[in-house]
Amino acid sequence: MPDNETDLEARFRARVDAELAELLAMSRSSAGERAPVELDQQSVGRLSRMDAMRVQAMAQAGERRRQARIVGLRAALSRMDEGEFGFCESCGEPIPEGRLEVDPTARLCVACARLGER
Numbered sequence: 001m002p003d004n005e006t007d008l009e010a011r012f013r014a015r016v017d018a019e020l021a022e023l024l025a026m027s028r029s030s031a032g033e034r035a036p037v038e039l040d041q042q043s044v045g046r047l048s049r050m051d052a053m054r055v056q057a058m059a060q061a062g063e064r065r066r067q068a069r070i071v072g073l074r075a076a077l078s079r080m081d082e083g084e085f086g087f088c089e090s091c092g093e094p095i096p097e098g099r100l101e102v103d104p105t106a107r108l109c110v111a112c113a114r115l116g117e118r
């Protein structure tokens, strides 16, 4: 933890760290479900091959969402290290804490995020 860490960073770092650790653990534990579906019915057990492929597709979609979130969480941690956490990347204004509470990976203030949606 850097000496110059702000209260804001201290409050959110633990939460971001915890979510990151949880996602990485889920990613590891679900690796088997994402593995290629074996042709050998023995290894699939009761599930039909179609079911196994559906499970695999869902697991892969879940993993893509997890990886995107992991990228966002790591970016938030590096912004904390750089002292840029909590400031809008577009206009430089502080991001309201309520917005960070909802999503600590938010990179834009409310006004700039709205502009981006147009």
Ligand SMILES: [Zn+2]
Residues within 6 Å of the ligand: 088, 089, 090, 091, 092, 093, 108, 109, 110, 111, 112, 113
């Ligand atoms: Zn802004």
